[in-house]
Amino acid sequence: MRSLYVHFPFCESKCHYCDFYSIGAERTGETDPLLFEGALQAECRQWTTALGNPETELGQFDTIFFGGGTPSMTPPESMLRALAPLDLPKRVNDRTEWTMEANPSSVDRKRLEEYRALGVNRISMGVQALRPDLLLALGRVHSRDAAFRALDAIFEAGITNVSVDLLCGVPNQQVADVERAMEELIRYPITHLSCYLLTLPKTHRMFKDLPNEDEQLAHLLAIDRFMTSQGFEHYEISNFARPGFRARHNLAYWTGKSYLGLGPSAHSFDAEESRRWKNFSSLHKYAEKLKKNESVQEWEEVLTADxxxxxxxxxxxxxxxxxxxxxxxxxxxxxxxxxxxxxxxxxxxxxxxxxxxxxxxxxxxxxxxxxxxxxx
Ligand code: SF4
Known part of the structure; x- marks a missing residue:
């Protein structure tokens, strides 16, 4: 397990299109952050032996990814306490890529400096769109100005490996909107851009407004044209990187390497045994199991040859x-x-x-x- 994923389940508000396990502030109980911290700490304790000796190379992580949810809503000192049993400072080295997802409205320079002191050296920021009405339609809580302020804060905090997430195929979004958003974003020295096509279940109220397949194709081809013309490599279906800045954590997923996922709803994969498992997607169930020192696996499967x-x-x-x-x-x-x-x-x-x-x-x-x- 040379890659670690940690799922932080809290968000400021639930976006309209989101199918990740995340709890908006309106549904977060007062004691939930503390409950999560204690439960994550207990799950870390369950894994310390299996992760091996941190003094050896095999006991160290090549990549760490704090995802969610919105990890940047969890204070660095709470992360430190929750992850203490893993002894992360000993499990990282100069080559470790340590990414944290952030949202524009939940970061400021001071907070970012503290995450950097923790060891975070890469930020993946969810911008999604820059047209105010599209942000509103998606249920995002940030404004376009907040996105720019957050990018300023990230670079001022000394974090230089920065990825930005965009969405395309959003109802009422034109190719020109996506192009303008990319133009505005690459004025910053970002190293990576992920652009996902918005997909929704047929039952979703916005499904009928999604652009048709030809328009979706036009969005995707325009993104490829623009980003490659700016020197980014289109190295994965939805991902573009400056040379040398491919997302190593995601590459571990895409090349079939083992990874350990901690936190509610996190997935893990053991490549040697072709075994995959997933944690419960409920903070309370996750915490309840850990209180009894039981497994938090909701299911596991061993892949067949097919x-x-x-x-x-x-x-x-x-x-x-x-x-x-x-x-x-x-x-x-x-x-x-x-x-x-x-x-x-x-x-x-x-x-x-x-x-x-x-x-x-x-x-x-x-x-x-x-x-x-x-x-x-
Ligand atoms: S910020 Fe991300 S994880 Fe949170 S609700 Fe929005 S899309 Fe989902």
Missing amino acids: QRDLEKWMLALRLSDGFPRTWVEDEAREGKSAGLVRAGLLEKHPEHEDRLRLTARGFALSDQVITTLATA
Whole structure:
């Protein structure tokens, strides 16, 4: 387990499109933050032995990710107390990438300096949009000015590895809005940008207002065009990085490495045993179990050979590094991959002759490509 994820469940308010486990302030009980701190501490205690000796390389983390929810709502001193059993200062080294998610309305320079002192060296900030009416429609609590103030604060606090999250495919959002947002954001020296297509369940009240597939495709292609023209690598379906700044924690997920997830709703994966599990998505259930020193796993599964094969395809196709050409040299896939090349969805890797990868259009239509190749 060289990668650690910690889920912080609190948010200022629940965004209209959010399906993460998070509790808006209006539903957070007065004692919930303390309950979470104590429970997380107890879960950390359960893992200290399994994580190995922190004095050895194997007992150290390559990457740490504080996600949520909004981790930047948890004060650094509370994080310190909750995570104390892990002895994190001993489990990190100069190469550890330590990311924390933040929202514009919950950070200021002083707080950021304290997180930095804790060891956080990368911030991933949820901006999502910069047009005020889109922010409102999404249920975000921050304004466009708050987003800029937060970016100023992050860089003033001395954090230089900064990622920003945007959404595209939002009802009433035009290609020009996404382009303008990217233009405004890259005036800051950000190193990374994630841009996700808004997806909603059919029962969601905003579902009927989502742009159609052609418009969604236009958004995704415009983002690829703009970000690559600014020197960012489009290295994953929804992710762009300056050279040398790919998100190493997410890459651990996408390359099938083991990771440990702590906190309510967190997922974990043990690559050696092909075993995946998930914690309860309820703070109170999570805390109740830990009070009795019981497991907080809601479910676990060991992947079958077929599931592992499907996962291999899903992971390989999402990265611009692509996959070995030999994977499609069997009878079932040869014709299909040639068809995908003709359709402009798959291409020879420009630097590795023996590999294939998705084109920008292929990234935008990745579900279609994955279905075609993985289930052949
Ligand atoms: S801030 Fe993020 S985690 Fe919290 S409600 Fe909004 S989308 Fe969900």
